Amino acid sequence: MESTNDLTTYTSPNSTDVAHWYRAARATDFPENGGACVKYGDKQIAVFNFSRRAEWYACQNLCPHKMQMVLARGIIGTTAGEAKVACPFHKKTFSLHTGQCLNAEEESITVYPVKVVDGFVYIGFTA
């Protein structure tokens, strides 16, 4: 229970060193242009269906600002073409490409590679 609220639990893998593609849910289970939370063991992963751009993103569900498990409920959008998510609590925004906080000096969030195969969403993990 404690471990999931610990930032060190999350590390961003490069899509090249993904050891395991986890089949999360059907693509249709995710709202269009929005997100939902995936449980992966003890981890909570926010997955976003950016249907307007035909893109998928995943990141930790934990917002590093106030350590709240809420990013999946955030509004997604873009700034200068870069996809981002806004935490519903205090509107801290994070790049969905790099995980960097875009409007404050918060720690970066972990982002994960996502792929959709045969209508299923897969998230890439190193282990």
Added chain:
Amino acid sequence: MKHVILVGNGMTSFKLCEKLRKLSGDIRITVYGEEIRPAYDRVHLSEYFAGKTADDLLMAPRGWYHEQGITLHTGELVTEIDRTNKTIRTHHGITDHYDYLVLATGSGAFVPPLDGVALDGVFVYRTIEDLNQIIEYGQRCRTAAVLGGGLLGLEAAKALVDLNLEAHVVEFAPRLMPRQLDEAGATILAHKLTQIGITIHTGKATKRIAGEDRITGLEFADGTALPVEMLVISAGIRPRDEVAKACGLAVHARGGIQVDDYLRTTDEHIFAIGEAAIHNNMIYGLVAPGYDMADVVARQLTGDLSKKFMGFDMSTKLKLLGVDVGSFGDPFGETPGSIPIAFQDRCNGVYKRINISADRKHLLGGILVGDASQYNIFHQMVVNKIPLPAQPETLIIGVPGKEDEGAGVKSLPDTAQICSCENITKGDLICQIKDKGARTIDDLKKTTKACTGCGGCTPLVNDVLKMTLESLGVVVKKTLCEHFAFTRQDLYDIIKVEGIRTYDALLDKHGIGDGCEICKPAVASLLASIWNEVIAEQATIQDTNDRFLANIQRGGTYSVVPRIAGGEITPKKLMAIGRIAEKYNLYTKITGGQRIDMFGAQVHELPLIWEELIQEGFESGHAYGKSLRTIKSCVGSTWCRFGVQDSVSFAVFIENRYKGLRAPHKFKGAVSGCIRECAEAQSKDFGIIATEKGWNLYVCGNGGARPQHAKLLVTDVDTDTCVRLIDRFLMYYIKTADPLTRTATWLNKMEGGLEHLRQVVVEDSLGIGAMLEKEMKELMANYECEWKKVVETPALRAQYRHFVNDDASDDTLSFVDLRGQKMPADWNRK
């Protein structure tokens, strides 16, 4: 290394140290101060009585001098200057050699040659030591007087009030502050001071101070007397020029060390600054000119001869015992041909006078008493010769509804001096904001030191900050965001005219990019305001509260608020809430809007809770939306012996009429059954107060961070008229306000203000009344309880789960006990 000795350690001397060190590390600086403390803030001396300590008042702690490599001797009075050998000697016998000497000896209190000035209980008001003596002696007294009704004398009077003494002010001139105020201004000031218990005696020539060993009273030339137990003399200042005089420097007959435009005395190696210096027959008893002098000398000592001391404007603004007083430029209109315009309001104790030039083009000076909020801008208009508006009287009587604080500062040139203590111009501030990234007043204080002297420029600095940030697009963007180059009002019209029903359609047709957390909720709100369709159909453009139709709380759980219109609820429904809250283990609390909030529901529980609430006859309370919250009511004529109308029935009716109505921001109403106003209607976006003849309607009030009373729109209207006017008022607000703007702010920004609003809503001056009413009817016809819709629609209901791939609930939630209920554990530590 060049050795500079400063004689005296007051504010000006301190400023010279600071400026010298800023310009050069290559000068040896030694300071001799007579007082036992390092320099302190004499301007705010009276705060010593209000609880500030001597340390609070220090310009800088002793350690600062050490850090800056400045040798500071305190308690050392320089008694001799040997100009031939360039040495000084103190009363303790220390001698020191200088290359340059700066006399910043300041001034002492002027004590008139009266019998009895040496009696016990007679003090001057100058140093912290003086204050300590006044405080000690004052404990044995009940009454005290100040001799001198000038600026400093009134400061001293404040000190006496702070000591809980019965305070008198005795002034020789026929009015208070004769150097700053005219008769009318002084009268208003005197009246205000009288109200707070100070007795004013003007036109009184003091003949002698009576008493054997200690003072017992004052005797005046007109034969009258004033018995008092203590006297504080504040009859002016006398420059400390003894040591200068003794070494043969030229001094003025009235006192003051003669200096030229470079602040040089008759010895080119000796300067004099501050109140000790006399320049062009003027002694400057204010801090800002002293600082300017320090700047001129600091520059010269580091080789910059470009700046001269050109005299100084004696404009001043202060707060005396809570009364604002300002006097600027030519306050008395002594400029030939000048025309005075004055506004006098004895009721509120406000006096404003401006003197304009004969050609009516420029402001020459003026006086402000009771409300000096315009001091800075007026002062700048004088200094920078800003052209006057066509009707200069509007400067002091104002145009109704025009309260744009930032507008004034826009007209100032970049060279306009904003902070006179530190000589910071508007351009300096803009440069800090634009190029150096300053974003707050604190940033500007740190980098420029503006506002750190007298603090009087703070409002103006704030205006410059606001204006510049706006120009950078940091604070107020008229366009919604990078995705829509339109205002909210533009988008309202586009959506309505083109019949657009979804965010994506609007973005495709009129936007760029892929949206963001600013435009999505704003457009969601517009769509809801225009079509009033169930917002859950477009869940992902909603802010999180609207997305889950509940209020997100710490920890990520939600709170649930069913509608309890007018605060009226049956015992049965109360029990239903209790039962449901208990079942789901929810923390319950009564809200400020007379309903019940249930906290701690997890996402997946929301539809379950609502299913039960709906079965019990409840509807959504829209506590999560930018929409109508509640209509608060008092019990009114049905039960209350004072009530004149049935306020509860009206509140229930109104709340049900506007429930679910989405607006640029949340809005609240209230209905009070009589003039006692128990429902606090005047703090609401619209408030209704019963009269014998009908209802009074107030609009545009709010509580919150900047509370504002609602303003009276109409009186004694019947129920139908009242409802019709509220329909129009709300629709007009919904159509024209910026996003996230409450009605109060909307009105504050409105051209023409309340009068314009009344014209539109009551008089129908735009001819849109019928349309507004029709639009409101359409919205109301479309109302549907959105929670009922969600509970009954499986696809919508399916969104309410924490994990998309697991039925588990969020196991990171944790709660602790709070007085027998639960609350979320602290914000998780990092």
